Amino acid sequence: MSDDASIEAMGAALRARRVGAEELAIAAISALETLHGQLHVLVEAEPERAQAQARLAQKAIDAGDPRPLLGVPMAHKDMFYRAGRISACGSAILAEHRPTVTSTALERLDGAGAVDVGRLHMVELALGVTGHNAVTGTPKNPWDPDRVPGGSSSASAVSVAAGAVGAALGSDTGGSIRIPASCCGLVGLKPTYGRVSRFGAMPLAASLDHVGPLCRSVRDAALVLQALAGHDPNDPLSADEPVDNYLARIEDGVAGMVLGVPEASDLDGLSEAALAAFDQAVQTYQRLGCGVRRISLAALENANELATTIIGAEGAAIHANAIRERPDAFGPQTLARLRSGLFVPATHYLQALALRARMLEDLQEAGFAEVDTLLVPALDATPPTIEESDVASSPGFGKLLGQFARWFRPFNVLGVPSLAMPTGFDGAGMPVAGQLVGHPFDEATLLRMARAFERETGFTERRPPTSVSHAP
Amino acid sequence: MSDPDEVPAWLETWQGMGGLPSELEAAAGAAHRQVRALDRAAARLRVDDEPWRIRRVLAQRARR
Numbered sequence: 026m027s028d029d030a031s032i033e034a035m036g037a038a039l040r041a042r043r044v045g046a047e048e049l050a051i052a053a054i055s056a057l058e059t060l061h062g063q064l065h066v067l068v069e070a071e072p073e074r075a076q077a078q079a080r081l082a083q084k085a086i087d088a089g090d091p092r093p094l095l096g097v098p099m100a101h102k103d104m105f106y107r108a109g110r111i112s113a114c115g116s117a118i119l120a121e122h123r124p125t126v127t128s129t130a131l132e133r134l135d136g137a138g139a140v141d142v143g144r145l146h147m148v149e150l151a152l153g154v155t156g157h158n159a160v161t162g163t164p165k166n167p168w169d170p171d172r173v174p175g176g177s178s179s180a181s182a183v184s185v186a187a188g189a190v191g192a193a194l195g196s197d198t199g200g201s202i203r204i205p206a207s208c209c210g211l212v213g214l215k216p217t218y219g220r221v222s223r224f225g226a227m228p229l230a231a232s233l234d235h236v237g238p239l240c241r242s243v244r245d246a247a248l249v250l251q252a253l254a255g256h257d258p259n260d261p262l263s264a265d266e267p268v269d270n271y272l273a274r275i276e277d278g279v280a281g282m283v284l285g286v287p288e289a290s291d292l293d294g295l296s297e298a299a300l301a302a303f304d305q306a307v308q309t310y311q312r313l314g315c316g317v318r319r320i321s322l323a324a325l326e327n328a329n330e331l332a333t334t335i336i337g338a339e340g341a342a343i344h345a346n347a348i349r350e351r352p353d354a355f356g357p358q359t360l361a362r363l364r365s366g367l368f369v370p371a372t373h374y375l376q377a378l379a380l381r382a383r384m385l386e387d388l389q390e391a392g393f394a395e396v397d398t399l400l401v402p403a404l405d406a407t408p409p410t411i412e413e414s415d416v417a418s419s420p421g422f423g424k425l426l427g428q429f430a431r432w433f434r435p436f437n438v439l440g441v442p443s444l445a446m447p448t449g450f451d452g453a454g455m456p457v458a459g460q461l462v463g464h465p466f467d468e469a470t471l472l473r474m475a476r477a478f479e480r481e482t483g484f485t486e487r488r489p490p491t492s493v494s495h496a497p
Numbered sequence: 498m499s500d501p502d503e504v505p506a507w508l509e510t511w512q513g514m515g516g517l518p519s520e521l522e523a524a525a526g527a528a529h530r531q532v533r534a535l536d537r538a539a540a541r542l543r544v545d546d547e548p549w550r551i552r553r554v555l556a557q558r559a560r561r
Binding site: 330 | 520521523524525527528529531532534535537538539541542546547548549550551552553554555556558559560
């Protein structure tokens with residue numbers, strides 16, 4: 026078997042009895058501990074519960090149960106609640122936060138037989154895009170430990186990219202799944218708003234919060250989404266829409282489909298490597314038989330300010346007491362961002378919410394309605410070093426963060442599904458990423474188009490220099 | 498509003514109430530710039546553009 030810690034590879038090894046589920050769980054915890062010493066990923070491993078879950082999974086495997094996540098070790102961003110267990114959410118203010126409920130996302134992965142081996146570091150309260158955390162420490166990028174891993178699902182990306190676990194959950198309010206996936210060469214999927222329940226996941230801004238997976242391959246992302254997707258009455262914003270079979274047509278290719286791409290002027294500001302990777306990705310799709318249609322992104326002009334306004338107001342409302350009573354317990358950037366939310370007038374907040382539907386309709390009229398998916402860049406350039414991007418709350422920090430997140434936030438605002446994936450590598454060997462943006466509740470097409478690109482390029486098969494892969 | 502530490506005019510009310518704590522002035526300025534950037538877009542809103550319409554539009558435009 027290849028040295029691959031993907032869900033599919035580990036699942037195959039388990040079903041072929043090349044490894045046992047308990048052995049795999051122990052190996053994953055050991056790999057996370059090793060990785061933690063190098064890149065700072067692990068809040069807490071949970072060997073006893075993980076082994077108990079693994080034993081149950083093994084019984085099911087032995088009985089011939091074919092479910093694909095059975096026995097696969099995962100670890101998750103430390104904001105997915107498990108009743109009775111601390112979820113500190115990357116913060117000091119929630120250091121003793123012990124929820125009484127279990128998140129629906131974890132319950133569904135438990136139900137699918139996945140093994141949860143521990144809690145992973147994240148940006149403080151999920152409010153940040155570079156991966157810096159002034160309170161609990163900053164994970165490092167496995168492709169280059171001097172560089173940021175992206176955030177806010179920072180250690181989720183690092184742990185999957187380095188091969189410690191098969192997948193990790195992240196949350197995405199303004200790019201927090203897709204940004205770290207882009208920085209670390211992974212597939213990161215933000216589903217349609219309401220597609221995956223947020224119940225029991227720490228809220229940052231309920232209007233824009235999404236839950237989704239970070240994975241090593243497109244097929245793995247489809248497998249995890251299949252387990253997560255579906256209506257949940259515990260999440261009042263959950264959508265009651267039918268769930269597709271995400272693997273049914275994933276290998277069908279893209280011949281005859283139409284890819285939307287931004288006008289050339291919308292791509293101003295991309296680095297040479299990012300622009301080259303983007304152009305090559307478009308050419309790859311054309312070579313695969315896909316038509317291309319240019320679409321103006323003018324409709325998204327104010328999406329960044331709109332997202333910042335909503336995130337600021339909703340985040341400040343949630344943490345208002347702590348802002349007043351324990352300001353010194355926050356990192357400086359988190360405090361500055363939350364405090365600015367206290368000054369968003371209610372009228373402007375409500376107008377920002379109302380503009381979302383208009384923005385989506387405008388993009389549809391600009392041509393999005395006529396394409397199967399839209400391809401846009403991810404980051405403008407190679408992820409910066411941890412040191413050079415450690416702007417804390419210095420003047421102008423918001424502009425820097427906005428620039429970092431500019432290709433991501435608009436799709437939280439619109440609520441449409443978006444998938445980040447590697448589209449090449451720069452001269453230094455760092456991954457360069459792009460994003461496919463789909464129509465509401467059409468994750469199946471998004472995954473199918475991403476899978477065609479993955480199969481053609483093999484970019485998701487490259488591994489970073491720092492690897493703790495323990496695949497059997 | 499080009500200076501991040503500048504206090505917007507609408508906060509003069511706060512000043513009249515005894516002053517805004519200095520550590521909040523930058524936060525107020527940042528919020529002010531954000532919402533002003535949305536003013537032109539917000540001018541397009543109609544009376545029936547209610548804040549949570551996005552969920553209905555997502556459902557209407559769902560593709561499977």
